[in-house]
Amino acid sequence: IVNSLLLYYLSIHSRHGRECVSPCFSLQQRNSSTSPKIKVDLDNSTGVAVLRMQSPPVNSLSLDFLTEFCINLEKLEMDKSCRGLIITSTLSKVFSAGLDIMEMYGKSPERCGEFWKAVQEMWLKLYGSNMATIAAINGSSPAGGCLMSIGCDYRIMADNPRYSIGLNETQLGIVAPFWFKDTLVNTVGNRAAELALELGLLYSAPDALKIGLVDQLVPEDQVLSTAQDTMSKWLAVPDHARQITKSMMRKQTIDKLLSNREADITNFVSFITKDSIQRSLRMYLEMLKSRKA
Amino acid sequence: IVNSLLLYYLSIHSRHGRECVSPCFSLQQRNSSTSPKIKVDLDNSTGVAVLRMQSPPVNSLSLDFLTEFCINLEKLEMDKSCRGLIITSTLSKVFSAGLDIMEMYGKSPERCGEFWKAVQEMWLKLYGSNMATIAAINGSSPAGGCLMSIGCDYRIMADNPRYSIGLNETQLGIVAPFWFKDTLVNTVGNRAAELALELGLLYSAPDALKIGLVDQLVPEDQVLSTAQDTMSKWLAVPDHARQITKSMMRKQTIDKLLSNREADITNFVSFITKDSIQRSLRMYLEMLKSRKA
């Protein structure tokens, strides 16, 4: 059943004419190069860092990617001269296609657990960052890409109806964990989150604006410059007051994962290593390969 | 005071030109017939059941009605071939007028408790159903009728401003219990629920759409067909993932009633059997009768 629905999903996805970013899980070209997947530029005059995701074809969130992301985030967090962070993509048409399917297919439980811990870490660092954080979403941003976006303080998206964003896990027969859900509820409210998650909806940029999943749409070539302008407004607020206020708003949601972190990893590993799920992933991989051929 | 306000309420209700569905509580014609109050058709090719409420004049939620409703729901829930449920009414102008006043007037505490337990059961089964559930609201839907609607996953209402929906208990001097309130807050958010409940507001179909109390308005003759079309989208989502996601969204609200079920019954019984409330109900009944005459 899951397999046939995956097929169905892919076909309707294409039919709707959206960019063919592999939704939810993505298949990264393996690449033994050690070139960095992330590039960070910190402007010392403004205190604003721009973090560019540059891991073609679709900025899949592999363990390597997440590790590099977290190391960069931690460095910036500890750098007193850095007060604001803008996250964007160097790739055309895609912000991030979400979690890398290869990290979940045919891997040992230990490795799967290590991967999931890195996903948690990415969210914990981002949602709880002391920096002002803005997602400059210059392409599609399904699943893990959406999580990264709603982990920021503000979201500016390219005004292109072919780009979509959403937590679409349900469409693939899997379930967004509770902290994905909590973050979405905090962003769009309970009812919109219920609809979005039960149906695994991907929203076009205009629809995402309507439900409040993003805060602002601008022409594609102005996403980064608008993020820079917006950041200057955020940095006009005294850091200390903004940070305490942010913590007051988000602490409860963060603490919920912190106190259930091991159980959440155990749940993920036992789910993803199931034979039925592994069979679905294999079929999904074969489809992605045949689509590329 | 309550009595005079009941009178006032009825008069303004009529003045506003809405359909004269007895609001909140309804007076069912007693009827010794054993003809079913509910008709269920399950289409095995689609896995979609249509549950039609057919208890004239206004589909009042009597103990008999609720018992029949719950038995049907349970049968469908256990039928693996049934994946989706559409609830609608065969009556003209009314979906359901809510709880049957005759179950609360001049009845023993035991009987009142039995009735209230059936109201709880209806909500518990519906709000927690593993099926995808759509309310095809083809008429007015005050109080208990509104509760039934917001217990579903999706609400499609006839685009007729003369039809209204809402939890209007406060207008009659009674109070929606906490789980009515929780379900409404989950649907329209805290502030809209506060206004709706403190004022006991009934919303016309267009106003209900505006605050998110229903999801979609369609011409009256397309309510059911639109529900069928919408259901096919819900059933395109893998059942297992949708069910776990739905449970993640609703479990906390359901558990709150489950762990306070007896206290909630006790509260209702002690409130409804008060002399002052019984006097109000008698006056209300007499008004309904004189209006019919």
Place this chain on the structure above:
Amino acid sequence: IVNSLLLYYLSIHSRHGRECVSPCFSLQQRNSSTSPKIKVDLDNSTGVAVLRMQSPPVNSLSLDFLTEFCINLEKLEMDKSCRGLIITSTLSKVFSAGLDIMEMYGKSPERCGEFWKAVQEMWLKLYGSNMATIAAINGSSPAGGCLMSIGCDYRIMADNPRYSIGLNETQLGIVAPFWFKDTLVNTVGNRAAELALELGLLYSAPDALKIGLVDQLVPEDQVLSTAQDTMSKWLAVPDHARQITKSMMRKQTIDKLLSNREADITNFVSFITKDSIQRSLRMYLEMLKSRKA
């Protein structure tokens, strides 16, 4: 840093052309007169009291003001003939400019604690009032003025884009306490509250309506009469049912402060008596004085 940001804030505030109500904290002209800062008129025929704040120049919430406010509120609360309360201002252009900075500058910890307890008391009495409460916001209403407004059941504001409302504490380097935050979240939802509080946003009347911070805009000369008309709708609802419903909606938020009241006072006193904060307040005071000169 805080000091320079205060300066920055004041300058952008003026630049945007809003009324020059000292935002957040206000400097009251000292006045040894014992003339009442508040005037209450109770219409016994309707059961509606109008509470007029008349403490020029900007209805600052000083300890004297708050004490007088609470005494009046308590009297009305215990007066069975009073069912509804409308709060408005006799001053041109300002509803209330919020907490009086003079209560926080150069005062002993004991006095600061006494002041903060009065702020808590004002909110506890208002948010938990058994009366139907309407804020007739006929001028700007930053910080404490906004808290007073969102403590009511309904908000009608003058349709003048030069009037603003919001919890702008963060802009001044201080932090709105958790119960300010909870009240705002209850009113406008989590995401709008997050943005509003992290950026310390003041909303023009039209923008306040858009996010639901106020319920209705009317021409300036109709604010009070519209409040009177609206009140008659609220009083058409049976008091007892409305009061229980209101308590059901607000009790959890109120209990949270009640069970943390002493800790909240301790936090406030230790924060406000810090040298760095006192220095900021002195600079702020000097700026206000020079602006008046």
